[in-house]
Amino acid sequence: MGMLNNRMNLFVIIVGLLLFLLPFIYESRTLLILLTQIFIFAIFAMSYDLLLGYTGIVSFGHAMFFGIGAYSTGIILHRMESTIFTVLLSLLVGILLSLVISILVGFLTLRLKSHFFAMLTLAFASLFLVVAEKWRTLTYGNDGFTFPLPEFLRDRTYFYLVSLTFMIAIYFLLKRFTESPFGKVLVAIRENERRVESLGFHPLYYKVIASVVAGTTASISGSLYVLSLRFVNTSVFTMEMTLDALLMTIIGGVGTLIGPIIGSGLIEFAHHLLTDLASISPIFERWIIFFGILYILTVIFFPLGIVGTIRNRISGKGKKEKYAKKTVAG
Amino acid sequence: MEPILETKNLTVQFGSHIAVNNVNFMVYEKQFKSIIGPNGAGKTTLFNLLGGQLKATSGKIYFRKEDITSLSSVKRTRKGIGRSFQMTNVFPNLTVFENVRLAVQSRMNIRYPFFKHFSHYTEVNEKTYEILELVLLKEKQSVLAKQLSHGEQRKLEIAMLLALDTEVLLLDEPTAGMSMEEVPAILSVIQNVKKEGNRTIVLIEHKMDLIMNLSDAVTVLFNGQFLADGTPEEIMENETVQNAYLGGLYNGSPS
Numbered sequence: 001m002g003m004l005n006n007r008m009n010l011f012v013i014i015v016g017l018l019l020f021l022l023p024f025i026y027e028s029r030t031l032l033i034l035l036t037q038i039f040i041f042a043i044f045a046m047s048y049d050l051l052l053g054y055t056g057i058v059s060f061g062h063a064m065f066f067g068i069g070a071y072s073t074g075i076i077l078h079r080m081e082s083t084i085f086t087v088l089l090s091l092l093v094g095i096l097l098s099l100v101i102s103i104l105v106g107f108l109t110l111r112l113k114s115h116f117f118a119m120l121t122l123a124f125a126s127l128f129l130v131v132a133e134k135w136r137t138l139t140y141g142n143d144g145f146t147f148p149l150p151e152f153l154r155d156r157t158y159f160y161l162v163s164l165t166f167m168i169a170i171y172f173l174l175k176r177f178t179e180s181p182f183g184k185v186l187v188a189i190r191e192n193e194r195r196v197e198s199l200g201f202h203p204l205y206y207k208v209i210a211s212v213v214a215g216t217t218a219s220i221s222g223s224l225y226v227l228s229l230r231f232v233n234t235s236v237f238t239m240e241m242t243l244d245a246l247l248m249t250i251i252g253g254v255g256t257l258i259g260p261i262i263g264s265g266l267i268e269f270a271h272h273l274l275t276d277l278a279s280i281s282p283i284f285e286r287w288i289i290f291f292g293i294l295y296i297l298t299v300i301f302f303p304l305g306i307v308g309t310i311r312n313r314i315s316g317k318g319k320k321e322k323y324a325k326k327t328v329a330g
Numbered sequence: 331m332e333p334i335l336e337t338k339n340l341t342v343q344f345g346s347h348i349a350v351n352n353v354n355f356m357v358y359e360k361q362f363k364s365i366i367g368p369n370g371a372g373k374t375t376l377f378n379l380l381g382g383q384l385k386a387t388s389g390k391i392y393f394r395k396e397d398i399t400s401l402s403s404v405k406r407t408r409k410g411i412g413r414s415f416q417m418t419n420v421f422p423n424l425t426v427f428e429n430v431r432l433a434v435q436s437r438m439n440i441r442y443p444f445f446k447h448f449s450h451y452t453e454v455n456e457k458t459y460e461i462l463e464l465v466l467l468k469e470k471q472s473v474l475a476k477q478l479s480h481g482e483q484r485k486l487e488i489a490m491l492l493a494l495d496t497e498v499l500l501l502d503e504p505t506a507g508m509s510m511e512e513v514p515a516i517l518s519v520i521q522n523v524k525k526e527g528n529r530t531i532v533l534i535e536h537k538m539d540l541i542m543n544l545s546d547a548v549t550v551l552f553n554g555q556f557l558a559d560g561t562p563e564e565i566m567e568n569e570t571v572q573n574a575y576l577g578g579l580y581n582g583s584p585s
Contacts, residue, residue: 176444179448181435181444182443184432185441188421191421192421194419195421196432197402198383198412
């Protein structure tokens with residue numbers, strides 16, 4: 001485990017450094033914007049995987065926290081002057097709101113069994129969507145609103161670097177989190193919740209804390225997302241957001257942190273390429289069809305996703321590695 | 331001597347079916363007690379009541395004279411009542427080591443730290459090795475639990491229970507569904523635990539002959555009712571028990 005882990009960390013650090021250097025070597029606005037988008041969705045997908053892959057909770061309402069972050073940032077920058085300080089304030093407000101709401105919603109919903117829980121989260125997310133649509137004085141309803149950015153973040157290169165830093169920091173923080181004794185209990189809950197109980201752990205508390213961490217992380221990605229668009233509307237609360245995270249996580253590999261990042265890269269790139277192809281044939285405008293097919297194929301043939309499948313191959317070969325405590329969630 | 335675990339008129343009812351009927355049962359500290367009885371006698375149901383997996387319809391359960399009838403299974407485990415399950419109940423996609431490590435972690439009260447790497451808790455890892463050695467699973471530690479044979483899974487189950495280090499061990503048919511070659515290994519594990527002499531053990535068993543020389547006392551259940559209690563010799567001699575086992579026609583009235 002130690003060896004594999006170190007190699008993995010090294011790999012992440014090298015790729016990270018290369019990505020840091022990229023804007024200075026290769027100047028392409030489109031690519032920078034695309035990569036920024038990938039980083040932001042990678043954060044969102046990682047937070048989702050904490051629930052889906054590690055704890056085994058299927059939530060259909062994760063966009064709720066994404067949207068809370070998005071609207072916190074949007075409204076604060078719209079109402080107050082835009083400085084670095086207000087941007088940080090808006091991030092913080094989003095995190096705090098998500099914290100409170102995830103605790104409340106968590107204690108209300110996480111007692112329920114899987115599909116009942118999923119339905120209830122869907123209902124909560126819809127509730128937020130309706131509020132965002134109807135509270136027009138604050139949100140301007142469906143149309144949304146634009147807001148100014150502080151000087152510093154208007155530069156695409158800087159914003160790219162900020163998003164990258166956020167993604168890498170969150171990756172390592174969540175990695176620590178999932179490999180702690182706490183994280184190990186989360187994986188055990190995914191495997192057999194009743195058994196966890198008879199070992200003397202309280203599954204509900206663990207699930208609530210997991211959803212708090214996932215919620216606050218999602219809120220950060222929501223804030224970054226609207227900062228990149230300089231615009232916010234109700235789409236941040238929609239089911240499609242949650243489904244995007246679900247798709248990225250499943251294609252990349254559930255129960256890993258690198259999986260959602262790869263998934264986010266693939267989906268965003270594919271999206272970009274397919275929209276470019278729209279001039280060739282109108283079917284490419286309906287890119288969602290392709291994602292649907294991809295999703296079905298992944299679930300049937302690679303249920304572990306890209307990372308999971310590769311990891312299985314490797315550990316299949318190197319099984320003799322002694323002391324290889326390779327739990328599914330390494 | 332005070333009983334460590336005691337039930338008073340314990341009853342549980344599923345619809346019109348009374349699975350456990352007015353059972354008064356007690357275990358003394360450091361005793362090795364077996365519960366026997368034919369299929370459907372309510373042995374496992376009684377365990378579910380003791381372990382907190384089921385709520386009693388009426389009656390009381392006492393642990394060290396404290397009423398624990400309404401406590402959850404989590405609280406009971408922390409108080410010192412650990413149980414194993416008849417149906418193998420482990421974490422299938424985790425390694426043997428990780429399965430036991432989780433139980434040790436719970437025992438050592440490491441519940442919510444979320445930053446330090448789990449392998450840096452050396453005392454947890456050492457204790458885990460110790461227990462794996464005791465139950466003869468050391469070679470299998472990096473195998474996923476679902477890849478173990480049935481007998482090995484039963485051993486893992488016992489290992490997890492031992493890791494919790496509870497005062498009372500409730501063992502639900504540790505040899506269930508096992509091939510005859512595997513049974514002696516389990517029995518020697520149980521004997522090892524008994525030899526340490528610091529635990530109270532309650533064992534459910536179907537095969538009477540297996541446990542007669544291990545047990546200090548035996549309780550017999552039949553159709554959810556308490557039938558007899560005594561030393562293994564007394565039970566062997568007991569006519570009602572013989573009728574229950576041989577005839578299977580016991581109608582509940584003392585003969």
